[in-house]
Amino acid sequence: MAENTGGRHPFYEETLETKPIFQGRMISLQVDTVRLPDGGTATREIVKHPGAVAVLALVEGASKMLVVEQFRKPLEKVQVEIPAGKLEPGEDPLEAAGRELEEETGFRASRLKHMQSFSTSPGFAEEIVHLYFADELTKGEVHLDEEEFLTCEAITLEQAWQYVRDGRICDAKTLLALYAWQLYAATGSWPG
Structure with missing residues (x-):
């Protein structure tokens, strides 16, 4: 288990940019660019749903x-x-x-x-x-x-x-x- 050193967990991925892709009746899709714990960047496809x-x-x-x-x-x-x-x-x-x-x-x-x-x-x-x-x-x-x-x-x-x-x-x-x-x-x- 990773240790939390301060306010954020060391695995936390900071969102650098959010790009909306689709907005539907029930869900929406966005692609986030995130900063990884090692300083690199990656993209995350996220489905938004009201629950x-x-x-x-x-x-x-x-x-x-x-x-x-x-x-x-x-x-x-x-x-x-x-x-x-x-x-x-x-x-x-x-x-x-x-x-x-x-x-x-x-x-x-x-x-x-x-x-x-x-x-x-x-x-x-x-x-x-x-x-x-x-x-x-x-x-x-x-x-x-x-x-x-x-x-x-x-x-x-x-x-x-x-x-x-x-x-x-x-x-x-x-x-x-x-x-x-x-x-x-x-x-x-x-x-x-």
């Missing part, structure tokens, strides 16, 4: 988890994931988690507990996902976004691991939620 929320929502006495199935164009396949969505600019992650849960599953949470926030791909993206837990749910109505096509189901832990083996679940947020749920099922308490 996201995800919800591990348990129903039926914590024996089942709510998941959604939808097509993911970057992977060119249908995936099963926990309910999740992008943060709007300035939006509180807790409020966004409740909104996304209700929009995608029709369930409202009487309380949401923050479990963890994590980066998805820190080598090239700044996206942070805020993972929440909910188990006190009330059934309501699904309110999908205009361009959103998905189905919702409640699956057991065994079904979830079978979906992993089958390749139907492969995203980091859902895998992290599964490990947390498995630990909870084994110990009766949440990590952390």
Whole structure:
């Protein structure tokens, strides 16, 4: 582990120049020129993303988890994931988690507990996902976004691991939620 000698870590890369490349609806891309710790320079391609929320929502006495199935164009396949969505600019992650849960599953949470926030791909993206837990749910109505096509189901832990083996679940947020749920099922308490 490198020692911090002063205000900045010795591996810190100072940004010398930022060049915007692309501005989209969900992401933007920029190329930064940075000064390396040895004094040289390099470029870094960075995907800017407003962040996201995800919800591990348990129903039926914590024996089942709510998941959604939808097509993911970057992977060119249908995936099963926990309910999740992008943060709007300035939006509180807790409020966004409740909104996304209700929009995608029709369930409202009487309380949401923050479990963890994590980066998805820190080598090239700044996206942070805020993972929440909910188990006190009330059934309501699904309110999908205009361009959103998905189905919702409640699956057991065994079904979830079978979906992993089958390749139907492969995203980091859902895998992290599964490990947390498995630990909870084994110990009766949440990590952390």
